[in-house]
Amino acid sequence: MTRHYVLIAGCAALLSACATVRSGCESGEIRLSQDFANAPGSACTRTGPASFELTVLPESADINPSPWYAFDIITPRPAEVSVTLDYGDYRHRYRPKFRQADGGWITLPEETLILGDGDHTALLRLDLEPGTARIAAQEVLSPEDRAAWRAAFAEQHGLEREILGASIEGRLIEALLRRSEDPDAPLIVVIGGQHPPEVTGALALRSFLETLFGRDRADEVLSRHEWLIVPDLNPDGIMRGHWRENLGGLDLNRDWGPFTQPETSAVRDAIEARRAAGHTPFLLLDFHSTRRDVLYTPDDAMELSPANFSADWIALLDDSWTGSGAAFERDPGHNPGLPTSKTWFAEIYGAPGLTVEFGDETDRDRIEALATAAATALHRYLRDQD
Ligand SMILES: [Zn+2]
Known part of the structure; x- marks a missing residue:
């Protein structure tokens, strides 16, 4: 009983973390995870079997507009995956980078990214091989x-x-x-x-x-x-x-x-x-x-x-x-x-x-x-x- 109460209280205090859990981004066949150093833990919503939406917001209001995102997509099969980045009042800044098998990073080609709503959203369309794909605003240096x-x-x-x-x-x-x-x-x-x-x-x-x-x-x-x-x-x-x-x-x-x-x-x-x-x-x-x-x-x-x-x-x-x-x-x-x-x-x-x-x-x-x-x-x- 006590434990239950603590869990609910914890959920109320950590709305974004609970939203992540409830949304199911981390479960299912194709998953989105932000479980690594340098990932911001943006609120995530699953919008389909292979599509996700991340709300990319800063740690406090009114700071230098540098919308940072970093996430893994884990897929057991080749898949077309889409991730929408919703920047709220902020605008897209960083072109998405992709970590290659050798650990080096490349900028994703222009055509994988569609900006919308006056650059307040960015849709990433990713053609992924089986495995874990790490995508981030810049190279991840933990x-x-x-x-x-x-x-x-x-x-x-x-x-x-x-x-x-x-x-x-x-x-x-x-x-x-x-x-x-x-x-x-x-x-x-x-x-x-x-x-x-x-x-x-x-x-x-x-x-x-x-x-x-x-x-x-x-x-x-x-x-x-x-x-x-x-x-x-x-x-x-x-x-x-x-x-x-x-x-x-x-x-x-x-x-x-x-x-x-x-x-x-x-x-x-x-x-x-x-x-x-x-x-x-x-x-x-x-x-x-x-x-x-x-x-x-x-x-x-x-x-x-x-x-x-x-x-x-x-x-x-x-x-x-x-x-x-x-x-x-x-x-x-x-x-x-x-x-x-x-x-x-x-x-x-x-x-x-x-x-x-x-x-x-x-x-x-x-x-x-x-x-x-x-x-x-x-x-x-x-x-x-x-
Ligand atoms: Zn600086």
Whole structure:
């Protein structure tokens, strides 16, 4: 009796979870499941033997429109399956990606997707082989995948790992370090993963670091600097398939200054510890995604040290860029009212902070080429400093 009561109460408190169970998406011959890290657990309704509807809504109202979806379709036979994504007041943003047998991801062909109702709905028509098909707004990089990448990268390139703190749900905020023997070595900070759906920023960060640290381990330019790298700042948001926030209900890139959240505070403390030890903050790069490849830089009029970093770095980048079109757009600005990492770094340390943005649908080869060019240009810039 008591148990019954608890179950009913639980159902009332968790309407979306109960709707999922009641709707039967997870039972039957052909199933839709969101039972994996990075899947948001959108309310699901079965609309036919091989058709489903997902209500894709954010973790809180009025946040950056980044409708994130991720689900598996499990079918024992070849089947045509349709999934309708209902974005409510939001509009379709991410072209669906499909995980292949080798673990790589491809963008589904244009014709599998029909937008409707002024882009407030998207109908996916999928021709599936027997087995489990994973479909998501972007490549799924779970907290475990990200931790494995960091460990392998640190091992391969001789970086140290340090636990800076933990997220609200207790996931570790891990930094990769390359220490300098010079106690006065300038500090370079590289961060990423503040916003969960911004997977192209995460892919770019990996290519950037692989190019930068893929050199000779004794590389003198790297050794002249103290490096603090925090690739995955919002593991809880990623785990839960959030659009924007951490579990504290905050956009972490609006917490640089207030520092009310454990994830941002951990990075601030790590920077401050190095500063106290004699390392002057020199540069911060913060990797993100948006609708295009763009660098949000400080205003040229700001008196920062090093002076003119953005213009000099971009000139070197453009100089070596052999890909199609321009490399990055540049969008200079400084908004003191907006507590982003870049604004905070410039205001507190008088040093350049840049937001490095990659397009949601930028070709993945171009992302790798751009990130590689950015790393090569940074190395040249640092080499020419003395
Ligand atoms: Zn972002």
